[in-house]
Amino acid sequence: MTYSLKQFAAMFHVTEYTIRYYTDINILPCERDGQNRRVFNEKSLNWMQGITCLKGCGASIDDIKEYCKLCKLPESHENMQKWYQIILHQRKRAYQQLSEAKATVDYMDHKVQHYKQILNGTIPDDSNPQKWTRENRPTMHLTNNKK
Amino acid sequence: MTYSLKQFAAMFHVTEYTIRYYTDINILPCERDGQNRRVFNEKSLNWMQGITCLKGCGASIDDIKEYCKLCKLPESHENMQKWYQIILHQRKRAYQQLSEAKATVDYMDHKVQHYKQILNGTIPDDSNPQKWTRENRPTMHLTNNKK
DNA sequence: ATAGTTAGTTCGTGTAACTCGAAGTCAATC
DNA sequence: GATTGACTTCGAGTTACACGAACTAACTAT
Known part of the structure; x- marks a missing residue:
């Protein structure tokens, strides 16, 4: 299952600007289609979940970036x-x-x-x-x- | 009972910058002493309570300003x-x-x-x-x- | 009396996390 | 073939502070 920018933003009740921002600063992964448009999948959903929660804890974008880096390390x-x-x-x-x-x-x-x-x-x-x-x-x- | 800027900020766990900002934009009342320094009293406390709560509800500074204006109307x-x-x-x-x-x-x-x-x-x-x-x-x- | 410390002052710039507009691309539709 | 719609990038604007610079006035230690 994949989602367009608009759909994805709607799912989390945030603006498209915000989603674009998150992908631009590399804390939210997305694919691109043949027309270079953002496409979101299950992986994006999971990450957005995490971002939403960390923000809910009061974490800053920098905190989240740091966490993302750590998550890319081997397990x-x-x-x-x-x-x-x-x-x-x-x-x-x-x-x-x-x-x-x-x-x-x-x-x-x-x-x-x-x-x-x-x-x-x-x-x-x-x-x-x-x-x-x-x-x-x-x-x-x-x-x-x-x- | 009155409080200095430092004391007052400490009571609400915010920085002195924030309190100064709130007084400057006229949402938090304060007196001045002989040396032109901010002095906070019971009234300030009550207002700061209100501001903290409105912020806790997710209100913007503009929302709070609006509310302050309304509060100055006759009862x-x-x-x-x-x-x-x-x-x-x-x-x-x-x-x-x-x-x-x-x-x-x-x-x-x-x-x-x-x-x-x-x-x-x-x-x-x-x-x-x-x-x-x-x-x-x-x-x-x-x-x-x-x- | 002079020097330093403390606690404030104003003013102006900097920052975080978006937020928005401008200008352009591409495919579908009237 | 012009318009529409949904996207793109890029750069500038906004909110709510955060902070430094330069200054002042009172206390305190030498």
Whole structure:
């Protein structure tokens, strides 16, 4: 099974520009047809999966490039260990992103509840003049995606 | 209670550059001391909370600017409704981010399991020559943060 | 008193990861 | 045979910071 640029981009909900960019910087493999147009296959799908996930962990394009390089090495026990360490590290970051996402959802849920009450007239309009307030305040963090 | 630029940046785990940027583009309020230095207070804290959360929902700086403008309007029922709509919209996006974060964690967990087995010798090294493979494949999405 | 350190200031340029437009190619269609 | 559509490359633009340079003002050590 093969896919055109357009199809492939649609499958991952990203723009064609992005896919083109990924192929240009050599982190996403693709074939070319007789008219020099990009053709994507199962291998491309797998790689795009990986890229999407690494990005989901907060990895930079440079991180991903590095990983791609490592993946082209022979499958020795030593290299396996290296890959494993990277995967472990990125998984940790994935869990961090998850907990941040949870915190954000909680905050937004609180906000919605708050507005609902005001708009229902359940509590008077002047009960909370500050638009952004929360109880457990200085716990919001993990925002910067540094290594 | 007030905070210096350095303290404030540390509280939210971002750089001083970022905080300076936010004050410069007028989405984060701050006072100035006798030496013209930024001073942050409770109000700044609340706003920074909001900014962090909106960013967590995937909002752009322009979105946040827009929201800030709206927040400066009088607290009429009509404006409340507008704010509420925005909050609802952003909450939806927060849930999307959450589900994507979950998918990423799942993927990484699978990866880790896979490598563990290989490295333990539980399954032979050649069991899966493809580094990135998953069962439920074309479901990974939600990557682009467009409105 | 002079020198250095610390913590800030403004201003302007640099960077990452796209994002887009211009100009062109090629095959299919009206 | 002109238009349409989906692609190509190349280069420039954009967002959200990141950072260095040059400066200032207060403290601190010699």
